[in-house]
Amino acid sequence: MAGVSTESQDALAQVFEQRFAADASTTTSNELFAVANLLDQNGSLRRGLTDPSREAEQRRGIAASVLEGKVYPAVRELAIIAAGSRWSGERDLADALEHLAVLASAAAAERRGGQEAVTAVIEDLLRFTGVVEADARLQNALTDQRATAQAKKRLVSEVVALRTPEGQELVNQAVEHPRGALPAMLAERFAGVLAALQKRSIAQVTVSAPLDEQRRERLQRTLSSIYGKDLALDLTVDPEIIGGIKVQVGDEVIDGSVLARISDLGRTMTAS
Structure with missing residues (x-):
């Protein structure tokens, strides 16, 4: 049925x-x-x-x-x-x-740490997703059938800084037992489950250059204010992106050509 x-x-x-x-x-x-x-x-x-x-x-x-x-x-x-x-x-x-x-x-x-700890787990999952999706060689290594699960988990520990035990556990599961999905996609799905628990949404953000933690946090606050709801950021770096940024929340997409609507977004990204 x-x-x-x-x-x-x-x-x-x-x-x-x-x-x-x-x-x-x-x-x-x-x-x-x-x-x-x-x-x-x-x-x-x-x-x-x-x-x-x-x-x-x-x-x-x-x-x-x-x-x-x-x-x-x-x-x-x-x-x-x-x-x-x-x-x-x-x-x-x-x-x-x-x-x-x-x-x-x-x-x-x-x-262990209240809702802040859950937020940190979401950030771990999305950090892993962003790093993997930005590196084709890493994606290939994590889906290589010849590599052992231990080798894949060791590789993840070397290239992604995960801050929470729960985030580490969920990433390890995505890498070791992806259940037919790409590890990064599965980790993003896990993040979606956690975001839904917090009644948050995930903003898929593509930027032309990497953001440090301070700029990432400022961008998250700005987008949350624009959309009127708390957002978690799924960041991807693409040097070819037009206007320096593209944001997708659900079905709505904003790119660099409509930055007039979000005029402070560019300043958020470039502020020191």
């Missing part, structure tokens, strides 16, 4: 927030990712847990048996609840568990 998976994922997220978020940790997140990866790798298990011809209780029983003693009790219970839900396709259950893993990372960050 169309829409069943979306409704099931939303219901599962609500259960997590109500019953499990208060005690969530990075271990919770890692184990939820691990269960999602297990489903990706094990077709018979994936089909067993999503087959609509099976009774919900039977699907829950399979999940309970397979995960007994292998993950945190809370993770096992979430997987059991998820297995009892209805999913439109085989992949949807793993997608929902991945979504829960990101929510668990957000909850762990918030427990």
